[in-house]
Amino acid sequence: MAATYSASEMMIVTAARALAGVRTVFVGVGLPNVACNLARRTVAPDLELIYESGVYGARPARLPLSIGDPTLVSGALSVCSMVDLFGLYLQGGRIEVAFLGGAQIDRFGNMNTTVIGGYDRPKVRLPGSGGACEIATNAQQVFIVMRLGRRSFVERLDFVTSPGHLGGGAERAALGLPGGGPQVVVTDKCVMGFDPASREMTVVSLHPGVTWEAVQAEVGWDLRAAADVQETPPPGTDELRLLREELDPGGMYTQ
Amino acid sequence: MTNDEMTKVMGMKEAMAAYVHDGDTVAIEGFTACICFAAAHEIMRQGRCDLTLCRMTPDLIYDQMVAAGCARKLVFSYLGNPGVGSLHAIRRAVEKGIPAPLEIEEYSHFGMVGRYTAGAYRLPFFPLRSYAGSDLPQANPRIRSVESPYGDGSIAVVPPLNPDVAILHAQRADRNGNAQLWGLLGVQKEAAFAARHVVVVVEEIVDEAVIRSDPNRTAIPSLVVDAVVHEPHGAHPSYVQGYYDRDNDFYLAWDEASRDEAQTRAWLDEWVYGVADRASYLEKLPPDAWKRLAAGEAWAEGVNYGRYV
Numbered sequence: 183m184a185a186t187y188s189a190s191e192m193m194i195v196t197a198a199r200a201l202a203g204v205r206t207v208f209v210g211v212g213l214p215n216v217a218c219n220l221a222r223r224t225v226a227p228d229l230e231l232i233y234e235s236g237v238y239g240a241r242p243a244r245l246p247l248s249i250g251d252p253t254l255v256s257g258a259l260s261v262c263s264m265v266d267l268f269g270l271y272l273q274g275g276r277i278e279v280a281f282l283g284g285a286q287i288d289r290f291g292n293m294n295t296t297v298i299g300g301y302d303r304p305k306v307r308l309p310g311s312g313g314a315c316e317i318a319t320n321a322q323q324v325f326i327v328m329r330l331g332r333r334s335f336v337e338r339l340d341f342v343t344s345p346g347h348l349g350g351g352a353e354r355a356a357l358g359l360p361g362g363g364p365q366v367v368v369t370d371k372c373v374m375g376f377d378p379a380s381r382e383m384t385v386v387s388l389h390p391g392v393t394w395e396a397v398q399a400e401v402g403w404d405l406r407a408a409a410d411v412q413e414t415p416p417p418g419t420d421e422l423r424l425l426r427e428e429l430d431p432g433g434m435y436t437q
Numbered sequence: 438m439t440n441d442e443m444t445k446v447m448g449m450k451e452a453m454a455a456y457v458h459d460g461d462t463v464a465i466e467g468f469t470a471c472i473c474f475a476a477a478h479e480i481m482r483q484g485r486c487d488l489t490l491c492r493m494t495p496d497l498i499y500d501q502m503v504a505a506g507c508a509r510k511l512v513f514s515y516l517g518n519p520g521v522g523s524l525h526a527i528r529r530a531v532e533k534g535i536p537a538p539l540e541i542e543e544y545s546h547f548g549m550v551g552r553y554t555a556g557a558y559r560l561p562f563f564p565l566r567s568y569a570g571s572d573l574p575q576a577n578p579r580i581r582s583v584e585s586p587y588g589d590g591s592i593a594v595v596p597p598l599n600p601d602v603a604i605l606h607a608q609r610a611d612r613n614g615n616a617q618l619w620g621l622l623g624v625q626k627e628a629a630f631a632a633r634h635v636v637v638v639v640e641e642i643v644d645e646a647v648i649r650s651d652p653n654r655t656a657i658p659s660l661v662v663d664a665v666v667h668e669p670h671g672a673h674p675s676y677v678q679g680y681y682d683r684d685n686d687f688y689l690a691w692d693e694a695s696r697d698e699a700q701t702r703a704w705l706d707e708w709v710y711g712v713a714d715r716a717s718y719l720e721k722l723p724p725d726a727w728k729r730l731a732a733g734e735a736w737a738e739g740v741n742y743g744r745y746v
Binding site: 261262304 | 494514515519520523532544545547548567568569570571572575590621623626676678682683
């Protein structure tokens with residue numbers, strides 16, 4: 183009998199599997215943190231976790247409360263100043279994959295974490311960039327983890343905080359951005375990639391039991407599908423056991 | 438006179454009165470760790486106003502100062518209660534102008550790091566690969582770009598940041614202000630070298646010989662320090678690596694209280710205005726607090742610097 187699992191567990195396991203073979207990952211807090219730690223225990227044993235707080239090669243002994251949790255420091259390979267972290271590691275091109283999320287994303291993977299509404303009189307003032315703008319600019323690849331929803335997958339962003347593929351096509355490369363931009367979007371209902379020519383988000387796989395209509399209903403533009411839409415493989419019993427017993431025993435992110 | 442006989446040690450009240458004035462540009466840094474709430478609360482008690490508050494992550498510390506009416510302007514790169522959610526007092530000020538409108542000047546993290554670095558190096562700007570394709574330069578016209586004189590195209594630049602005063606928490610210092618820190622280093626060193634005046638607040642005052650036994654760990658030398666304040670647990674509810682953990686209950690309690698203006702006021706009355714100093718604040722914590730927040734032990738292996746006589 184297949185194991186039962188939550189939508190969050192599906193997202194985390196799928197994000198972790200996307201890291202197969204990766205060596206350096208820039209980790210955000212929350213779901214990406216759990217996904218990266220799961221990947222290190224499964225598909226990417228050589229994975230080094232890098233946090234914008236200045237930590238390289240973290241081995242957190244507990245689920246970090248934030249990207250600045252002291253558990254990320256104890257036992258890490260290196261802890262450096264933030265000018266070194268952003269200058270030497272990120273801008274120096276050493277980050278293979280960075281995880282990002284945001285309040286809003288558009289079809290080209292541009293993201294908004296700054297405001298809902300106008301900048302000067304915002305309806306909702308969001309946290310802002312943090313390191314997201316330079317991470318989106320410099321990481322070799324960006325993986326995005328976000329729940330689907332019409333308020334977040336929008337036709338037009340209220341504010342572009344972090345550049346994705348900009349207006350699509352070759353715009354990103356033409357502007358001279360060093361990193362390759364968004365490659366994968368893992369959601370609670372499907373996985374999306376980006377068309378190699380147009381750079382538009384395309385559905386690559388639907389999670390088990392999810393219909394195309396259910397996905398389209400949560401997205402604010404007419405979604406495109408990749409040539410051959412697959413079913414996302416469900417989480418395995420080993421992955422679920424690691425998540426539930428070791429990585430997030432309190433179920434903070436997995437339920 | 439040896440360094441051990443010189444002293445820059447001051448009390449918190451005295452140091453804040455000497456170095457923080459109405460209208461100043463103030464940076465109380467510390468990235469998630471070593472956030473000097475003790476200094477912020479004293480500034481609030483002294484009724485300072487019209488401050489330009491600079492900090493990568495305003496965190497609870499500036500949310501409280503904005504709620505207290507200390508700030509005219511905020512310079513920052515990430516407005517969140519880390520791992521918890523929003524900063525409600527700052528949001529109220531930005532979205533609704535309560536208790537007063539708050540001017541903001543917003544960068545990304547690397548932008549803020551670059552501003553302190555340019556400030557410390559006395560450079561006219563710091564170039565960085567960021568902001569291309571982002572709306573941030575439109576929101577903040579101080580983010581600009583220049584053509585590379587070597588023909589590599591254009592590059593974003595941010596201006597130097599030279600605060601009137603930087604207040605930096607660290608694990609330990611000698612009486613003359615040579616400060617050592619470990620764990621997350623944030624922008625402590627860059628902010629110290631950029632600022633016109635520096636107050637270092639420490640968990641422990643140690644002999645100069647302790648500092649000299651491990652010079653690689655000295656991030657902030659006495660050369661740039663004006664005052665040293667000995668304030669154990671002065672970074673609570675944030676943490677100090679190896680000394681105590683973050684008191685997350687406090688972060689959650691502020692999240693709850695700060696959603697409502699009256700409750701925010703009540704919280705400040707109880708924890709800031711209702712106490713005379715840090716010592717009385719600490720007396721209010723539950724008796725088991727420091728047991729709960731104990732850091733445990735994980736010592737570094739020693740290294741041999743050698744004796745080259």
